[in-house]
Amino acid sequence: MTEFPALTEDEFRKLCDFLYRRTGMVFNEPKRYYVERRVVERMLATSSASFTDYFKRLRADSAGEMERFVNAFTVNETYFNREDHQLKCLTSDLIPQRLRHKKPGELLRLWSVPCSTGEEPYSVALWLLENWPLVDDYEIEIVGSDIDTQVLEAARAGIYGKRALMRLPPSLIDKYFAQLDEQSWQIIAELRESVRFTQVNIVDEEQTRPHGRFDIIFCRNVLIYFDDAARRVAAENLYENLLPGGFICLGHAESMSRISALFDVARFEEAIVYQRPAYQGGSRGE
Amino acid sequence: MPLVRKTDKGKPRSEANPAEVLKALTQGTQDERWAAARAAAVIAGGVQALATALRTENDSRVREAMFTSLTRIGTPEAVSAILPLLREDDASLRTNALDALRTIPAAVREHLPVLLNDEDADVRILSCELVRGLPTEEATTLLGALLTREPEANVCSAAVDVLAEVGGPSVLPALDACAARFSETPFLRFALKIARDRILSQSSDIHD
Numbered sequence A: 001m002t003e004f005p006a007l008t009e010d011e012f013r014k015l016c017d018f019l020y021r022r023t024g025m026v027f028n029e030p031k032r033y034y035v036e037r038r039v040v041e042r043m044l045a046t047s048s049a050s051f052t053d054y055f056k057r058l059r060a061d062s063a064g065e066m067e068r069f070v071n072a073f074t075v076n077e078t079y080f081n082r083e084d085h086q087l088k089c090l091t092s093d094l095i096p097q098r099l100r101h102k103k104p105g106e107l108l109r110l111w112s113v114p115c116s117t118g119e120e121p122y123s124v125a126l127w128l129l130e131n132w133p134l135v136d137d138y139e140i141e142i143v144g145s146d147i148d149t150q151v152l153e154a155a156r157a158g159i160y161g162k163r164a165l166m167r168l169p170p171s172l173i174d175k176y177f178a179q180l181d182e183q184s185w186q187i188i189a190e191l192r193e194s195v196r197f198t199q200v201n202i203v204d205e206e207q208t209r210p211h212g213r214f215d216i217i218f219c220r221n222v223l224i225y226f227d228d229a230a231r232r233v234a235a236e237n238l239y240e241n242l243l244p245g246g247f248i249c250l251g252h253a254e255s256m257s258r259i260s261a262l263f264d265v266a267r268f269e270e271a272i273v274y275q276r277p278a279y280q281g282g283s284r285g286e
Numbered sequence B: 001m002p003l004v005r006k007t008d009k010g011k012p013r014s015e016a017n018p019a020e021v022l023k024a025l026t027q028g029t030q031d032e033r034w035a036a037a038r039a040a041a042v043i044a045g046g047v048q049a050l051a052t053a054l055r056t057e058n059d060s061r062v063r064e065a066m067f068t069s070l071t072r073i074g075t076p077e078a079v080s081a082i083l084p085l086l087r088e089d090d091a092s093l094r095t096n097a098l099d100a101l102r103t104i105p106a107a108v109r110e111h112l113p114v115l116l117n118d119e120d121a122d123v124r125i126l127s128c129e130l131v132r133g134l135p136t137e138e139a140t141t142l143l144g145a146l147l148t149r150e151p152e153a154n155v156c157s158a159a160v161d162v163l164a165e166v167g168g169p170s171v172l173p174a175l176d177a178c179a180a181r182f183s184e185t186p187f188l189r190f191a192l193k194i195a196r197d198r199i200l201s202q203s204s205d206i207h208d
Helices: A009-025 A027-043 A053-061 A062-073 A085-101 A119-131 A149-157 A170-176 A206-209 A228-240 B018-027 B030-042 B046-055 B060-073 B076-087 B091-102 B105-115 B122-131 B137-151 B154-167 B169-181 B186-207
Strands: A106-114 A139-146 A176-178 A186-189 A195-199 A213-220 A242-250 A263-269 A272-275
Touching: A009 A053, A009 A062, A027 A053, A027 A062, A053 B137, A062 A149, A085 A106, A085 A119, A085 A195, A085 A272, A106 A119, A119 A170, A119 A195, A119 A206, A139 A149, A139 A242, A149 A195, A170 B122, A176 B018, A186 A195, A195 A228, A206 A228, A213 A263, A228 A242, A228 B060, A263 B186, B018 B030, B018 B046, B030 B060, B046 B076, B060 B076, B060 B091, B076 B091, B076 B105, B076 B122, B091 B122, B105 B122, B105 B137, B122 B137, B137 B169, B154 B169, B154 B186, B169 B186
Parallel strands: A106 A139, A106 A213, A139 A195, A213 A242
Antiparallel strands: A176 A186, A242 A272, A263 A272
16 A cells, blocks of 8 residues: 555654654554554655655644544444443442432533444433433433544444444334434434533543543543553543542453552442542641 | 533633642642642642652542652653652552552663662562563563572562563573572572473473
8 A cells, every 4th residue: 555665663663652642542563564554544645755754744733634643543443332231330330329419400420431433422321211210300411522533523423334233222223313324324313412522632631621520431442552651641630530439431351450549449230340439638637 | 301411511720830739739638739749740840849749648649649740750850759769668658659660661771770789678679570561681681680699588589470470581590590599498499480480481382
C-alpha cells in the first residue's frame, strides 16, 4: 500500500512519544507495523511528501490532523450486550445501592467511556428499559464518550450491522430498531436522542472534569492501552468523575487494584466492580 | 421514556492559583488537599511542595495523588524527590514510593546502580523490584553484579525473585556463586535453584 520508506528508529520513537503525551496510549517496537500502517494512511491522505513533512503537520494540528491521527489509532470493535453479567449486576446490585442515597425522582447518572460506536451506552439504556422495574420512577442520564470523533458520529447515527446486534433477541431488535436494509438497523430516534455523546480523553483532566460526577461508570478495555503512569492518571480522573459511593466497571481482564488503591473492590454475584469510598472530605488530620 | 439528556454537569477547573495550591497541599481539607495534589503537577514549585507535603500527609488517597503528580512531572528533580522516601520508616509511604517509581522505569534507570549499592539493605531490597521492569539484558547485568557482592541473604532473595522472572542465562554463574556463598541458608539455596531451573528452561524454549 505504500511507497514510503519505513520509519527510522528515531522517527518511530518520536512519533510514539508524541502519541503517548497526547493520548496516554503506549506503542512500542512490537507494534511498529500497526503504527506505520496508520501513519502511512495519514501521510497519503494528507499528501505529505515525507514523515518529517507529516510530523510537522501533526504537531501543528494543521486542518485538525491531530484528531484524524488519533481516530486512526483507536480500536472500535464492540457489540450490544457485551459482558452482560455487568448489566445484570447494574440492575441487581449497583443501582439499588446507589438509590439508597437518592430520593425518588432524583437523577441517576451513568457514563460509558470509551463508548466507541455507541453499542455500550445504548445497551445500558435498553437493559434498563427492559429489566429495571423502577425505570419510570427516576430520571436516568446516560452519557457516552470517546476520544475518536468518527466513532462518536457513528454512535449518534445509531446504525448497526448484524454482528453488532448478535446478542440481542429478535423481539428487542423489532422493538427498538428500524431496519434500513438487509444488513443494517437503526436504533429508534427516541433512544438516540436520550443518550448524549461527547469527546473525551480520559488521561486529560481538563476534558474529564466537565463531565461531572456519575453514579456508575463503565470503562471497559481501554486502560490496557496505557502504560502504568497513564493508567494512574486515568484512575484519578475517573475517581473524580464518580460520586462518593459510585461504582466503576472495568473489562473482564482489567484490575483497578493493580493500578491504584483509590477504589474499594465491590464483589457481587454477577460481577466484581470497583467503588469510590463513600467518605466525605474532612478537615486536616482527621 | 424515562431516559433524559442533560447538558454538561461540571465546570472546567479554573486556572489554579499557585500560592493557593501550595497552601492547600498542607493546610486544606481532605478534598482540598486532593485537588491541590493534582494541580501541583502543573505549577511552578510543585515538586518541592509535593515532596514536603508527602512527609506529613496521612490520607492514603491524597498521598497517591501526590505521587502520581510527581511521576507526571517526571523530571530528574521529581524522581529525586521520591527516591529518599524508599528509606522511610512508614511502610505504606515506602510502598507508595516504590509503586510510583515502578511507573516511570526510564526515569529511574540511571539511579539503579547507586540504589542497588545503598548502605540500607531495605533500600536494596526495594530497588531489586524496580529492576523488574527493565529489559532482560539490563536486569541480568544489574542483579548479577549485585549477587556477586551482596552480603545479605534477604537482598539476594529479592534479586533472585526478580531474576527468576526476567533474568537471562548469563546470570547463571552469579547464581551458582551466590549459592556457594550462602550454602548454610536453605531458603535462599532453594530460591536460587528455582531461578536457575526457570532461566534454563526459558533459555532452552528460545533455542528449541
